[in-house]
Structure formats: C-alpha cells, structure tokens
Amino acid sequence: MPSEPSFDALVIGGSYAGLSGAMQIARSGRPICILDSGQPRNRFAAHSHGFFGQDGQAPRQMIAQAGADLARYPNVTFMNTRAIIASREDDGFSVITERGETLHAQKLLLAYGVVDILPEISGLKERWGVTALHCPYCHGYEVKGEQLGVLSVGPLSTHQALLISDWGPVTFFLNGQPQPDALTLAKLSRRGVKIETGLVTALEGDCPALSGVRLEHLS
Ligand SMILES: Cc1cc2nc3c(=O)[nH]c(=O)nc-3n(C[C@H](O)[C@H](O)[C@H](O)COP(=O)(O)OP(=O)(O)OC[C@H]3O[C@@H](n4cnc5c(N)ncnc54)[C@H](O)[C@@H]3O)c2cc1C
Incomplete structure (x- = not known):
C-alpha cells in the first residue's frame, strides 16, 4: 500500500x-x-x-x-x-x-477565512459585493457621495453608521435592533444620520442596482 x-x-x-x-x-x-x-x-x-x-x-x-x-x-x-x-x-x-x-x-x-451569514432580507444575497457591501474602506470610495444605508445587525452597527457618514448621507435602518441611547442619538444627529425604525423586508431596484428599501413598520 x-x-x-x-x-x-x-x-x-x-x-x-x-x-x-x-x-x-x-x-x-x-x-x-x-x-x-x-x-x-x-x-x-x-x-x-x-x-x-x-x-x-x-x-x-x-x-x-x-x-x-x-x-x-x-x-x-x-x-x-x-x-x-x-x-x-x-x-x-x-x-x-x-x-x-x-x-x-x-x-x-x-488560513480558511470566514463565511458571511447574511440576514434573511429579500434581494440582499443577489446584491452582495456589488451594491450591498461589508466595508467602507474596501468599497466606500466607489460610492462616495451617494445615498447610503447602514443595516443594524448589533451594537457595533451604530459605530458603522457614524463612520460611514464620512462617505455620504446615511440612513441607519434599525431593523428591530434597539434604539441607540440619547448620547449616541445626538452623535448620529450631528453627523446627519437619519434613523429608520421599521423592519427591512426587501431591497428594491433593478438588481444588482439598489434604488430603495422596503420597510414594514412596527406597531
Ligand atoms: C464582498 C466582499 C468584498 C471584499 N473586498 C475587499 C477589499 O476590497 N479589500 C480587502 O482588503 N478585503 C476585502 N474583503 C475582505 C476579504 O474577503 C479578504 O480581504 C480576503 O478574502 C481575506 O483573505 P483570506 O485568505 O483570509 O480568506 P478568503 O479569501 O476567504 O480565503 C479562504 C480560502 O480558504 C478556503 N477554505 C475554507 N475552508 C477550507 C477547508 N476546510 N479546506 C480547504 N480550503 C478551505 C476557501 O475556499 C477560500 O478559498 C471583502 C469581503 C467581501 C465579502
């Protein structure tokens, strides 16, 4: 053998x-x-x-x-x-x-890297790496000045919303995550970040283009 x-x-x-x-x-x-x-x-x-x-x-x-x-x-x-x-x-x-x-x-x-587990949002997987992005330093320059959205997936997302406002006007989609505290809300406001409290159910537009976000409002 x-x-x-x-x-x-x-x-x-x-x-x-x-x-x-x-x-x-x-x-x-x-x-x-x-x-x-x-x-x-x-x-x-x-x-x-x-x-x-x-x-x-x-x-x-x-x-x-x-x-x-x-x-x-x-x-x-x-x-x-x-x-x-x-x-x-x-x-x-x-x-x-x-x-x-x-x-x-x-x-x-x-050196086997990491695997991204994306939130279950209709239209997200199809746009991943094109108009749905993971890192402003990797791909932010190419969309500088455009209307940007940050999807909250946990406590660190607030930091990303603040940071990413350097690249363009940001809407911060809480998507069921808790509201930031008053101090953080004030910081977000100073950076011009708009807060959207609804649940993100779908990304819209002629894929992979992204022209809108469908929301379901929480009662
Ligand atoms: C959409 C997107 C765009 C990105 N753009 C940038 C960018 O512009 N600049 C930047 O710096 N970073 C970028 N990144 C981060 C980027 O993924 C890393 O920089 C780079 O891929 C990391 O290299 P790595 O070797 O650590 O992991 P990976 O590139 O993920 O490579 C891991 C490799 O290991 C293999 N593997 C896994 N498990 C096993 C196994 N059990 N047996 C054998 N092989 C296995 C995989 O098939 C893969 O080929 C991006 C990430 C994403 C999701």
Whole structure:
C-alpha cells in the first residue's frame, strides 16, 4: 500500500492569507502542500481595494497570480479540495480531505477565512459585493457621495453608521435592533444620520442596482 503523503507544512486555505504564508514557507525550500476549496469570501466583488500595488484588481486574478508565483517552486503542491478533519499526531498533524486522502505535516497553517451569514432580507444575497457591501474602506470610495444605508445587525452597527457618514448621507435602518441611547442619538444627529425604525423586508431596484428599501413598520 502506498504511504500517505507527508509535508513539512500544510496550508488550509489558498487565498490571500494562505498564499501569502505559503510563499514564505516555499522560500525556505521545505515541502509544502496548499489545500483550497475555491470559495474566497470576496468572490462576489469584481474588484479588491486597498492592497499594496494591486488596488482595484479582480480578486480571482490576484489569487491566480499568487498561485502562479508559488507554482514556480518545485517544493509546492496544490490540492483543490476541502480539508474536513485535522488531528494532532505525535510529531505533527494529519488532515483528511473530502476526497478521502490523508495527508501528514509537521506544521499546519489555518488560513480558511470566514463565511458571511447574511440576514434573511429579500434581494440582499443577489446584491452582495456589488451594491450591498461589508466595508467602507474596501468599497466606500466607489460610492462616495451617494445615498447610503447602514443595516443594524448589533451594537457595533451604530459605530458603522457614524463612520460611514464620512462617505455620504446615511440612513441607519434599525431593523428591530434597539434604539441607540440619547448620547449616541445626538452623535448620529450631528453627523446627519437619519434613523429608520421599521423592519427591512426587501431591497428594491433593478438588481444588482439598489434604488430603495422596503420597510414594514412596527406597531
Ligand atoms: C464582498 C466582499 C468584498 C471584499 N473586498 C475587499 C477589499 O476590497 N479589500 C480587502 O482588503 N478585503 C476585502 N474583503 C475582505 C476579504 O474577503 C479578504 O480581504 C480576503 O478574502 C481575506 O483573505 P483570506 O485568505 O483570509 O480568506 P478568503 O479569501 O476567504 O480565503 C479562504 C480560502 O480558504 C478556503 N477554505 C475554507 N475552508 C477550507 C477547508 N476546510 N479546506 C480547504 N480550503 C478551505 C476557501 O475556499 C477560500 O478559498 C471583502 C469581503 C467581501 C465579502
């Protein structure tokens, strides 16, 4: 029976973080394997902003370029698969993939990112990364001066409503979250933020364009 593949390092996640880490390991000359399931968090966005030397590049293009850079190192192996189990062994780790392979390594680099769980609002998923955005520094510049809405999903959303008013006029949709306290309301008011207390039931417009928000008013 052939022995199970063994590497000095296994990297789980082959996107920005995983490929950045993998490059340094590759350059040490040690055998390394990168496992990636091909679902980077920003795959819904056409452009990636704020990266040194790469502002405005397409995310897939950046990943492809980093992968091509790494592929020049003969000590690097790529596997397009998902790691489903990782376990500690006496001298390192073992990882089982969804294809059923078992791999071994002395070191394990976890770079599998995060997964966004979007609120159940009609029309939100279809606009994600285009007109429904997660970060003003990544995509705010492109919509500067436009009418903006901030959807409250918890206590930190108030901070975002204050911050995002730097990019344009903001309506803060409470969507069932509690009213901010009086001090915070005064701050929001000074920043020109309008408060909308109804429940957001749908995003409207010729998708992915966004021209309005449908509300259900609480009694
Ligand atoms: C719509 C959108 C736009 C964004 N735009 C920007 C931007 O402009 N600028 C910016 O700085 N940031 C942006 N971000 C944040 C952005 O997602 C990160 O900068 C970047 O993707 C983080 O890279 P990462 O390597 O940590 O994670 P990811 O890019 O999410 O990569 C994780 C990788 O691990 C893989 N993976 C997960 N689990 C496993 C597993 N078990 N086995 C194998 N592989 C696995 C995934 O398939 C994926 O390829 C954006 C996010 C979103 C949602």
